[in-house]
Amino acid sequence: MTFSTLGLSDPLLQAVEELGYTKPTAIQEQTIPTILAGRDLLAASQTGTGKTASFILPVLQKLTGERKRRAKRLRALVLVPTRELAIQVENTIHQYGKYLSLRSMVMVGGVDAAPQKQGLIDGLDILVATPGRLLDMAHQRALYFDELEVLILDEADRMLDMGFIGDINKIIERLPTQRQNLLFSATLSDEIRLLAKTAINDPIEISINATNATAPKISQWLITVDKDSKSALLSHLIKENQWTQALIFIRTKHGAAKLVSQLEKRGIKAEAIHSGRSQAVRTQLLADFKSGNISLLVATGIAARGIDIDDLDRVVNYDLPDDDDDYIHRIGRTGRAGAIGEAVSLVSRDDFKRLCAIERRLNQLIERRIIDGFIAAKEVPVSVLNHVGKKPEKKVAIATQKKQASKKNDRAKSSGHKKSSRGPEIEKANPWSQWFEKNKK
Ligand code: AMP
Numbered sequence: 001m002t003f004s005t006l007g008l009s010d011p012l013l014q015a016v017e018e019l020g021y022t023k024p025t026a027i028q029e030q031t032i033p034t035i036l037a038g039r040d041l042l043a044a045s046q047t048g049t050g051k052t053a054s055f056i057l058p059v060l061q062k063l064t065g066e067r068k069r070r071a072k073r074l075r076a077l078v079l080v081p082t083r084e085l086a087i088q089v090e091n092t093i094h095q096y097g098k099y100l101s102l103r104s105m106v107m108v109g110g111v112d113a114a115p116q117k118q119g120l121i122d123g124l125d126i127l128v129a130t131p132g133r134l135l136d137m138a139h140q141r142a143l144y145f146d147e148l149e150v151l152i153l154d155e156a157d158r159m160l161d162m163g164f165i166g167d168i169n170k171i172i173e174r175l176p177t178q179r180q181n182l183l184f185s186a187t188l189s190d191e192i193r194l195l196a197k198t199a200i201n202d203p204i205e206i207s208i209n210a211t212n213a214t215a216p217k218i219s220q221w222l223i224t225v226d227k228d229s230k231s232a233l234l235s236h237l238i239k240e241n242q243w244t245q246a247l248i249f250i251r252t253k254h255g256a257a258k259l260v261s262q263l264e265k266r267g268i269k270a271e272a273i274h275s276g277r278s279q280a281v282r283t284q285l286l287a288d289f290k291s292g293n294i295s296l297l298v299a300t301g302i303a304a305r306g307i308d309i310d311d312l313d314r315v316v317n318y319d320l321p322d323d324d325d326d327y328i329h330r331i332g333r334t335g336r337a338g339a340i341g342e343a344v345s346l347v348s349r350d351d352f353k354r355l356c357a358i359e360r361r362l363n364q365l366i367e368r369r370i371i372d373g374f375i376a377a378k379e380v381p382v383s384v385l386n387h388v389g390k391k392p393e394k395k396v397a398i399a400t401q402k403k404q405a406s407k408k409n410d411r412a413k414s415s416g417h418k419k420s421s422r423g424p425e426i427e428k429a430n431p432w433s434q435w436f437e438k439n440k441k
Helices: 010-018 026-036 051-063 083-096 114-120 131-139 156-161 165-174 190-199 210-217 227-240 253-265 279-291 324-331 349-362 398-414 431-439
Strands: 041-044 074-079 104-107 124-129 150-153 180-185 204-207 218-224 246-249 271-273 296-299 314-317 341-347
Touching: 010 051, 010 083, 026 041, 026 051, 026 180, 026 204, 041 051, 051 074, 051 083, 051 124, 051 150, 051 180, 074 131, 083 104, 083 124, 083 279, 104 114, 104 131, 114 131, 124 131, 131 165, 150 190, 156 165, 156 180, 156 190, 165 190, 180 190, 227 253, 227 341, 253 271, 253 296, 271 279, 314 324, 324 341, 324 349, 341 349
Parallel strands: 041 180, 041 204, 074 124, 074 150, 104 124, 150 180, 218 341, 246 296, 246 314, 271 296, 314 341
Antiparallel strands: none
């Protein structure tokens, strides 16, 4: 399959060719003809699969028509959870649309609203926005939705996790009923399906399995290590392996700042990106990291989604994420669209439950490597793929329990397991456990 057989126009084909894409990814093959045909779409897919191009390319094509822009109006709206993702999506619009004369803009909170209002005055073809600021602007009558043709909800699950559902519903209420709707989400949970019911109309459903999409391209391995030796181990890995690029995920802002100074003390230069830094600094850091001016970037969860850096060599989980979906998102920063990447995790004893959840999600054990001088005193057991976590404590809200249950169901469905995750399960043969027994001291 080629891009031209998908029905894309010459200006888009030329832009795609210049970017070096030789053929469409799996999601692009499915979504591009669907969107060009004017159908609504409900797509389960992750970043790293070519998802952004899968909606931007056909939407650009649809907007290249006779219709003119009008003041304070927009023709397509992309709603995204974070400022970083908004900036990246708009960058791709510039890349793919370089031979078209369409106008686009980013509208996010945390920065001065005046230039954004100014940018709306002549009207836009595509607006990429976070829900809060968009709603604010609509209240101020800085923009109107009556010319809107296409609504795209990108990383919809993340928007719900971040509590945007109220804003999203208020935005949807303001939109014309005649429009095309495209919803992208990492998982199709009950909440997402509920949102889909209100937002979209008889959609075509597409599912690109994240594990399958990422697994062959990413070399994943871990080192078990005591918590207080993590920064020494990381320094060792950076120096020994001469890592020239790594995106390092860490749990807290404070931890990020501390790690940067610990690395510095060992002669390693790194920068931290987290919600405590201003938007201008974050944007600059990302640009410097992308261009190679910064080789090591320590990031908290806010940076986990949506960072689109071509050919990122590796991600490091200095801390494992609480949510196994986040692990998939993180490793999705690397090994993107054909490139081989590396995902390294530093796992201490208190990460064990998180490790179990991640390995269950991957349905595989992550390779364990041993580094001399960093053998964990507090051993991390080898997880069992069918590990069943403790029952949720009573104080956990019912809503959270429901959410977890529906997540598990989604996973069970996507991995083809029909059995309840709490049902009786048989322990599977565990090759890594044998390997580990042989190799540990
Ligand atoms: P996304 O899933 O949108 O985050 O895209 C992941 C990466 O894949 C981005 O860096 C894109 O530039 C790249 N990409 C998208 N489509 C293709 C393609 N057909 N061939 C090669 N790379 C692609």
